[in-house]
Amino acid sequence: MAQLSLRGIKKRFRDTEVLHGIDLEIGDREFVVFVGPSGCGKSTLLRLIAGLDPISDGEFVLNGHRMNDVAPSRRGIAMVFQSYALYPHMDVYENMAFGARLMGLDKAEVERRIAETAQMLRLEPLLKRKPRELSGGQRQRVAIGRALVRKPDVFLLDEPLSNLDAALRSEVRLEIAKLHREIGGTMIYVTHDQVEAMTLADKIVVMNNGRIEQVGSPRELYETPANTFVATFIGSPRMTLVDVTREGDRLSMAGGGSVASGTLPGPGALKLGLRPDGVQLHRGSGEGFAGRVEYTEYLGDNAYVYVRLADGTLLSARTTPNDLYAPDEAVTVSVTPGAAHYFSAEDGRRLNP
Numbered sequence: 001m002a003q004l005s006l007r008g009i010k011k012r013f014r015d016t017e018v019l020h021g022i023d024l025e026i027g028d029r030e031f032v033v034f035v036g037p038s039g040c041g042k043s044t045l046l047r048l049i050a051g052l053d054p055i056s057d058g059e060f061v062l063n064g065h066r067m068n069d070v071a072p073s074r075r076g077i078a079m080v081f082q083s084y085a086l087y088p089h090m091d092v093y094e095n096m097a098f099g100a101r102l103m104g105l106d107k108a109e110v111e112r113r114i115a116e117t118a119q120m121l122r123l124e125p126l127l128k129r130k131p132r133e134l135s136g137g138q139r140q141r142v143a144i145g146r147a148l149v150r151k152p153d154v155f156l157l158d159e160p161l162s163n164l165d166a167a168l169r170s171e172v173r174l175e176i177a178k179l180h181r182e183i184g185g186t187m188i189y190v191t192h193d194q195v196e197a198m199t200l201a202d203k204i205v206v207m208n209n210g211r212i213e214q215v216g217s218p219r220e221l222y223e224t225p226a227n228t229f230v231a232t233f234i235g236s237p238r239m240t241l242v243d244v245t246r247e248g249d250r251l252s253m254a255g256g257g258s259v260a261s262g263t264l265p266g267p268g269a270l271k272l273g274l275r276p277d278g279v280q281l282h283r284g285s286g287e288g289f290a291g292r293v294e295y296t297e298y299l300g301d302n303a304y305v306y307v308r309l310a311d312g313t314l315l316s317a318r319t320t321p322n323d324l325y326a327p328d329e330a331v332t333v334s335v336t337p338g339a340a341h342y343f344s345a346e347d348g349r350r351l352n353p
Ligand SMILES: Nc1ncnc2c1ncn2[C@@H]1O[C@H](COP(=O)(O)OP(=O)(O)OP(=O)(O)O)[C@@H](O)[C@H]1O
Pocket: 013, 018, 036, 037, 038, 039, 040, 041, 042, 043, 044, 045, 192
């Protein structure tokens, strides 16, 4: 059982504040992913939860108990780092046994837990090997196994896949998802890879500059981003933002063209957000935004066409592989009904009703 509350958490290194008041509730058995650009404070927040760094301000409460001053080893929290941090001179078995013995477990219990964990992670044939005799993916499984044998209430994983190649990443990603289902613990996972975030998370926490921009399920963040930061961070290729002016029931772009507006408060300037699957391309001129094809990415099952709009914005549109465009071809972009996102021109806040 693990219920975490972060209340007004701040972190300062000397005079620099890097977390500016984080409020977050994490439920039992939840898989929570922290995402955000490099330097936004994801790892710092994880280290505060683990107890590896002191909290400057605010409170961390675990199952009703304030944890701020509780030693890392007494928090019931295990952390898996991107660098594995295995002991090079110990074999896999010893690496896994080390932390469990420090907890004061007897020999038989340590053996039992390692056998169970090794089976779950398919590590049995590797137990006598040293870390240097393992592949990157195998080392990462050992690092996860070492955390598992401690049977923590909370697992913290800091970019655990970042040292793996693309094929292994998706393999270990699936394993982590399976593991979460099997052991049912609370997991907090840091990544800047949004595919990992979207596929693993029950709940994504989008961070930026030491603050939380939005918390929600992958679907909520994709469909109803709270602001332009989340809108352009979640989704690949990124959402395109077009500066438009509302005049009557039309949204006009500087330099050429307009599209119908949805139900929106008041006239004036706003940002129109368009995902690649929310627009349609038409050859030549017509009703919509005018632009020219810059290049096309062919991906086999679909294709992305990048269009330079008349106002200079680069827009990405999804098409089928049978509907390809030549570079420099003149096109018109129209918006699929219901697919437009509207944001304030001043502060980027979502305006959709
Ligand atoms: N020990 C430290 N002393 C001073 N500043 C630090 C320290 N650790 C982190 N920082 C600063 O705190 C900010 C947040 O760093 P953090 O490592 O948490 O970011 P991150 O989101 O995990 O980034 P990345 O995705 O690159 O790992 C950065 O500006 C970083 O330079």
